[in-house]
Amino acid sequence: MVVALLLAIGVNLRSVALSQMGIHLLTAEESKRSERPDLSLSQNDDREKIRDANPIEEVIRGEGIDLQQRGRVFKGLCPFHADKNPSMDVDPDRGTFRCWACNEGGDVFSFVQKRLGLDFPGALEFLAERAGIEIQRRKVDPAVKEQRNLDLEMLDWAAGWFTRQLESPAGKLARDYLKKRGFHSGMIRKFRIGFAPPGFSSLTDALKASSQPDSAMKRAFDLGLLKEGREGTWYDTFRDRIIFPIIRPGRGSTRECGEVVAFGGRHLGSVAEVSQGPARPAPPKYINSPETRVYSKSKILYGYHQGLDQIRRARSLILSEGYTDVIMAHQMGFGTSVAVLGTALTEQGAQLIARKVDRVDLLFDGDSAGKKAAARCCELFLGTELQVRVVILESGIDPCDLLISEGGKEAFEGVLASGISSLEFLIASILQEHGFQAGESSPQIASKARRDLSKRVLQPLAGLGQIVLDEGVRQVALQTGWTEPSIHLDYQGDLQRRPRGRQNRHSGGQQSGFVAPKSISDSHRRDGVTTISADAESVEESFQDMERVGQPFQEGPDQEFDVALEQGSAADEFQPEVIPEEEYVMLKMVIRDSGYFRPLFRVFPPERWRAPVHRGLALMVIENRGVPEVGALTDVDQKSLLLDIQARIAGEDRWQDVDERNLMVPQYMAEILVAELERKRTHLIQNSGSREVVQSINDHIQLLTSSKFLFDNSSQADEIINRFELEPKWSSSNQEKRRVGDYSP
Structure with a gap:
């Protein structure tokens, strides 16, 4: 009869044995365990x-x-x-x-x-x-396994103890709260909900009654069930709280019931707990167990164990914010509902979810914190192949209350159906962060938003392929009013500007190198370029930073360079390589405005390009001193490529005004030069180069990135290339090859 009653309130037989024996199983001396290694x-x-x-x-x-x-x-x-x-x-x-x-x-x-x-x-x-x-x-260390097993037994015993408190007279307030929220008794048992009475010694006194009180309380302290008071005393961590055991899928004998690894507690606010002096602050609404050797919050989802069968069948999750939301969702038939433990989803948690399901519905509150949490989740899931949709509830609407209301199940289904794609939501969130409004924002705000979208949206999408990246560009264009070609160009420019060795793992691209200058003279300064003075202290600080690091200049491990060694030349004079995607963009720029082929190809010589068809067409542009007619090309692949690029340009131009078209190529040229100047500056600093040259590079970078700057003609770009020797060197074995500079008029 006693056993049946205990089972009815969700306490398993092991908990019964533990309580009857004064938690004897918490000590290694009284625990008879198999010595077979795990x-x-x-x-x-x-x-x-x-x-x-x-x-x-x-x-x-x-x-x-x-x-x-x-x-x-x-x-x-x-x-x-x-x-x-x-x-x-x-x-x-x-x-x-x-x-x-x-x-x-x-x-x-x-x-x-x-x-x-x-x-x-x-x-x-x-x-x-x-x-x-x-x-x-x-072999797993038997001592480690022993301690983990003892931890799990203590936690399981504690869950049973909390359950019994809920059924006791002291738990009436907690039972009334759960009844008011609409939770059925079957769901309370399924999730093993319990109650921690008010006061500081309820659980502590129960542990003192065990046969080994000191070791029991020490273990309870390690697991976050007790806190240490003055003079070596202990007191309860969870007081006057509804207790939500955190249960993970179990193994062997615990497969069905799972393993309790931690607890969460919601404060009830009874007078006995909060009225202990006028200066005592109100306790937090929720508190949770700390991480322990059996509990890592990033590896567990609340409700996952209870919904495991449905989640496996559906290959989907509803990811919400709170314990009660999950429990009520399960009660109403939404058994794939889970919640993140801790303040936010982590990258490790996102990867865990991505391995287990194909779809995730993010269900968050409509306040600013909820929207921010949803955006963070979207970023973490963006580099995966998961189908993710975002559901933002109206401010003040609680999922638990919505579900229990009349017609709540149908309303909840409607809310889930109203979700938008994570990509669409994330883009909108980033734009809102910057205060961007289409057609109304300043160039400075638009520029910051562009860079942030490139870093947080487009670069992760690029790792999933060109089709996915194009969809990301399309979504950005829809929400901003920017043209898709301009977004692509900004994205390529951001890739060029990224520091060497720090390229995003999703992008799959490689950046070009630069050439260390032999000599740079101020006599090369042209009158047509106005420079903006930079803070000279920033140059000095850059050198000091590099000296503190004290490391030689090295390219990242994912970069590949051919070292062009001339007789008497330095071994760090690299020749640039361009990935095929950048080759295509560069050809498109040249076909748009052939006047810029000379400076572009001086920085990125086509002889070094990877795709043969790209390289061949670029060399034909050089030979022709401009874009050749389609009929003049004898190579079928080159002819097809030229027609394809011309068709793409025509399609893009339908959505751009004349001013946008005229600005596109000069802006692209400026971005290319900024990237090369930044690399040159880094190289000079790390190799103790001239401070005056670094200062001059800073001036030109500020000029080129100024919103008011625009090239009048391509010769201005040539002069910057000449001044800072941005054109790559060639080895003696390559001297017979054509060089773009040889075709300068």
């Missing part, structure tokens, strides 16, 4: 090696399932239901399968688990054996 994978690399060695389509075919290729995916009969028409898609690129009829899906490990009825370690071993891979295992 074996686990030494590195996640083993898992990825096994995944790579087992293409999912081959594994599925090996189970006797016929697959037919349809485009980039394979289709076949789903083995997890009575499928008559092929409903299962297998995506070899992503390594996933998905049945559109029964919603089963996952990766190759998931398929083997479902098909063969194995747990994950079993599936791992099956696939390793199939591929002939030996899993590297290591």
Whole structure:
């Protein structure tokens, strides 16, 4: 009878035993445990090696399932239901399968688990054996495992203790609160909701009653259940609070009920707790357990254990903000609802979610904090292939209250359906941060917004391919009124301006190098360029910073350069390389205004270009002293490329006025020169070059980036290239090759 009553309030048998024995199991001396070592994978690399060695389509075919290729995916009969028409898609690129009829899906490990009825370690071993891979295992330190097990037992006991307090007379206020919020008793048991009574010693007194009170309270302190008071005393961390145990999916005997690893507590505000003197501040509404050896908040989602089956079937999540929102969502049938633990989603948490689902709906409050949190989540998910939509509730609307209201389930479904894409939301949020309004903002605000959008939106999207990047550019254009070509150009310019070795991992591009000058004389200063004085102290500080670092100049590991060594030349004179995407943009600029081919090709000689068709057409421009007629080209690929670029230019020009078209190429030329000057400056500083030259470079950079600056003609760009020797050197073996400078009129 006692056992049945305890089970009814969500306390498992182990908690009963612990309470009856005075938490005897909390001590190693009284715990009889197996000494068999726990074996686990030494590195996640083993898992990825096994995944790579087992293409999912081959594994599925090996189970006797016929697959037919349809485009980039394979289709076949789903083995997890009575499928008559092929409903299962297998995506070899992503390594996933998905049945559109029964919603089963996952990766190759998931398929083997479902098909063969194995747990994950079993599936791992099956696939390793199939591929002939030996899993590297290591012994887990028995002492470490022992302490983790003791931690979990303490936390499980505490969850049971909190549950019993909820059912006690002292828990009436908490029960009334939960009833008022509309939570059913079944959901309270499912989430093991409890109550911490008011006062400082309720849990402490329970621990003192154990057979080993000192070790029990020390462990409770380590787990954040107790705090240390004066003179070695202890007091309860959670007081007068609804307790929300944080439960992760369990293993073995805890697979069904999960493992309690931490707690969250919502304050109820009873008189006994808050009225302890006029100077005592009101306690925070929510407090949470600290991170421990069994709890890392970035690796756990609240509600994930309770909704695991639905999440696996749907391959989707509803990501919300609070404990009660998640519980009520589950109660109303939205079992894929989870919440982030801690103040915000982390990059590690985003990666964890991306591995488990295909879609995420972000559900946040409509206040400024909620919108900011949603934007942060969008940024973290942007570099993944997840489908992410953002739902912002009207200010003051609580998801829990919405769900429990009349017609709440249908209203909640409508709210979810109203979500917008994370890309659209993030762009709007960034523009709002800068106070940007289309057609009304100053050039300074627009410039800052452009750079921020390039860094936070376009660069991550570039890692997912050109099509995704183009969609990002299109969304930016829709919200700003800027033309897509100008956005592309700004993005390319930002890539050029980024410091060497710090290129975004998504961009996949490489930047050009620069040439260390042999000599620079002020006699090269032209009268036509007005310079703006820069703060001389900034030059001195730059040199001092480099001296403090004390490291020689090195390119990033992802950069590739051919060192052009002339007789007697320095070994750090590099020749620039340009990625094909930049080659295409450069050709488009030259075809727009052939007057700039000379300075552009002097900085980026076509002989160094990677794509043969780009290189060939650029050399034809040099030979022709301008853009050749299509009919004059004999190479079919060059002719096709020229026609394609001309068609793109014509399409872009339909959406631009004359002034925009006239500014495009000079602005691009200025951005190229700024990037090269910045690299030259860095090189001079790191190699103790002339301070006067660095100051002059600063002047020219400020000039070129001024909103009032515009090249009158391409010869001004040539003069800057001459003055600072931005044209790359060539080795003696390349002296027979044509150089752009040789074609200067």
